[in-house]
Amino acid sequence: xxxxxxxxxxxxxxxxxxxxxxxxxxxxxxxxxxxxxxxxxxxxxxxxxxxxxxxxxxxxxxxxxxxxxxxxxxxxxxxxxxxxxxxxxxxxxxxxxxxxxxxxxxxxxxxx
Amino acid sequence: xxxxxxxxxxxxxxxxxxxxxxxxxxxxxxxxxxxxxxxxxxxxxxxxxxxxxxxxxxxxxxxxxxxxxxxxxxxxxxxxxxxxxxxxxxxxxxxxxxxxxxxxxxxxxxxxxx
Numbered sequence: 001x002x003x004x005x006x007x008x009x010x011x012x013x014x015x016x017x018x019x020x021x022x023x024x025x026x027x028x029x030x031x032x033x034x035x036x037x038x039x040x041x042x043x044x045x046x047x048x049x050x051x052x053x054x055x056x057x058x059x060x061x062x063x064x065x066x067x068x069x070x071x072x073x074x075x076x077x078x079x080x081x082x083x084x085x086x087x088x089x090x091x092x093x094x095x096x097x098x099x100x101x102x103x104x105x106x107x108x109x110x111x112x
Numbered sequence: 113x114x115x116x117x118x119x120x121x122x123x124x125x126x127x128x129x130x131x132x133x134x135x136x137x138x139x140x141x142x143x144x145x146x147x148x149x150x151x152x153x154x155x156x157x158x159x160x161x162x163x164x165x166x167x168x169x170x171x172x173x174x175x176x177x178x179x180x181x182x183x184x185x186x187x188x189x190x191x192x193x194x195x196x197x198x199x200x201x202x203x204x205x206x207x208x209x210x211x212x213x214x215x216x217x218x219x220x221x222x223x224x225x226x
Contacts, residue, residue, distance in 0.1 A: 041219055045216065102147075105154060
């Protein structure tokens with residue numbers, strides 16, 4: 001059983017569309033991170049959110065941490081083919097330098 | 113480039129064999145994590161070392177073992193390999209000063225067991 005559930009598992013959209021990916025849990029996390037992974041490569045850290053209700057923007061990407069620190073969302077505005085990849089959320093349960101719990105990921109494909 | 117180096121990048125071996133995967137963390141990072149990624153299981157945490165000592169254990173099989181050396185590089189040993197062990201194996205490291213665990217991943221080792 002995954003501690004973090006991501007939805008949707010697959011997303012296929014046209015360039016210019018908006019999308020939201022969700023990461024949910026029944027557990028509280030001290031921080032939550034989003035990673036992007038491309039084929040044959042390791043996940044790359046996009047952002048870390050640590051405060052309940054926090055919103056962070058990275059160009060066209062908006063990340064939100066739920067008020068209760070149990071869930072997060074990633075919203076992409078005007079998606080581009082370069083956004084294609086596997087998006088993973090990962091949570092830290094609170095011990096410093098502890099393990100991360102990963103969701104199974106959302107595979108995003110953006111068609112030109 | 114994350115600064116985490118994994119070797120080899122690809123490995124093909126037969127069932128029953130033993131292999132060693134190597135990881136050099138980012139300069140100064142004391143914490144090393146090993147993950148296994150397969151299509152059906154996603155990214156699964158195997159084990160964590162911090163400054164040479166085992167810190168956390170996840171879904172690591174008894175046939176697998178790891179260690180972190182004084183120079184902080186780490187090795188993951190996989191023995192009595194089975195077809196189902198075919199997967200991507202990632203190493204990640206975290207800075208010692210990070211209050212929140214932020215992992216920097218290597219490019220992975222793709223293991224194929226035939």
